[in-house]
Amino acid sequence: MSNNTNDTIYIGKKPLMTYVTSTIVQLATKPDVTIKARGLTTSIAIDVAQVVIKKTKPAFEISNVSIGSESLVSSDGKNRDVSTIEISIKRTTA
Amino acid sequence: MSNNTNDTIYIGKKPLMTYVTSTIVQLATKPDVTIKARGLTTSIAIDVAQVVIKKTKPAFEISNVSIGSESLVSSDGKNRDVSTIEISIKRTTA
Numbered sequence: 001m002s003n004n005t006n007d008t009i010y011i012g013k014k015p016l017m018t019y020v021t022s023t024i025v026q027l028a029t030k031p032d033v034t035i036k037a038r039g040l041t042t043s044i045a046i047d048v049a050q051v052v053i054k055k056t057k058p059a060f061e062i063s064n065v066s067i068g069s070e071s072l073v074s075s076d077g078k079n080r081d082v083s084t085i086e087i088s089i090k091r092t093t094a
Numbered sequence: 095m096s097n098n099t100n101d102t103i104y105i106g107k108k109p110l111m112t113y114v115t116s117t118i119v120q121l122a123t124k125p126d127v128t129i130k131a132r133g134l135t136t137s138i139a140i141d142v143a144q145v146v147i148k149k150t151k152p153a154f155e156i157s158n159v160s161i162g163s164e165s166l167v168s169s170d171g172k173n174r175d176v177s178t179i180e181i182s183i184k185r186t187t188a
Contacts, residue, residue: 042137046177050163054175065159067181069144081148083140087161 011037011045019048020055023089027052027060032090038070042085049087063090105131105139113142114149117183121146121154126184132164136179143181157184 007030009023019035026033037045053060066086074080101124103117113129120127131139147154159182163175 040137042140043134043177046136046161046179049161050175050177054163062161065161067140067143067156067159069148081144083137083144085140 007033009033009035009048011035011041011048013041016044016047016051019044020051023048023052024056027056027089027091032063032088035087035089036084038084039082042067042083045085045087049089052089058092060089061092062087064088101127103127103129103142105129105135105142107135110138110141110145113138114145117142117146118150121150121183121185126157126182129181129183130178132178133176136161136177139179139181143183146183152186154183155186156181158182 007026009019009026011019023033023035035045035049049062053062064086065088068084068086069081070084071079071081101120103113103120105113117127117129129139129143143156147156158180160180162178162180164178165173165175168174
């Protein structure tokens with residue numbers, strides 16, 4: 001695993017533009033940044049990636065998108081599978 | 095464009111398992127099936143793909159995931175960008 005933990009943006013419950021700004025700030029100094037989300041916030045992760053690409057056009061592009069699932073223990077003690085998404089954004093190589 | 099329109103599953107407001115069943119039925123006769131969704135249903139598309147893979151394991155795998163955005167005219171006449179996702183599932187080549 002990489003020790004550059006700062007090159008990952010986890011999507012939570014803050015406003016969309018918070019994550020857009022964080023991503024663009026990270027991209028200023030890192031070669032690539034990964035946006036991660038799970039459950040219902042996966043759709044917000046896609047929005048964040050799209051806004052970042054649009055606002056910085058044509059400097060960055062989406063290099064990879066992968067989906068998966070994670071097993072969590074919910075508050076009632078049952079295992080629940082939640083879907084995850086990882087979107088990698090990198091500098092455009094023109 | 096392909097004329098095999100049936101190899102695409104569009105995610106809407108039906109229960110999750112409706113789309114899971116449709117996808118598995120399509121995969122029985124097609125080499126690959128694409129699950130498409132936009133806006134808030136993108137997270138459901140990921141869930142559908144994960145459930146299909148899990149239920150049919152190890153027969154199928156996710157071959158490609160791509161995200162994008164589409165411009166729609168909303169009811170107030172303004173243009174709105176919505177995020178889209180396309181998840182392709184294909185038979186595992188063992």
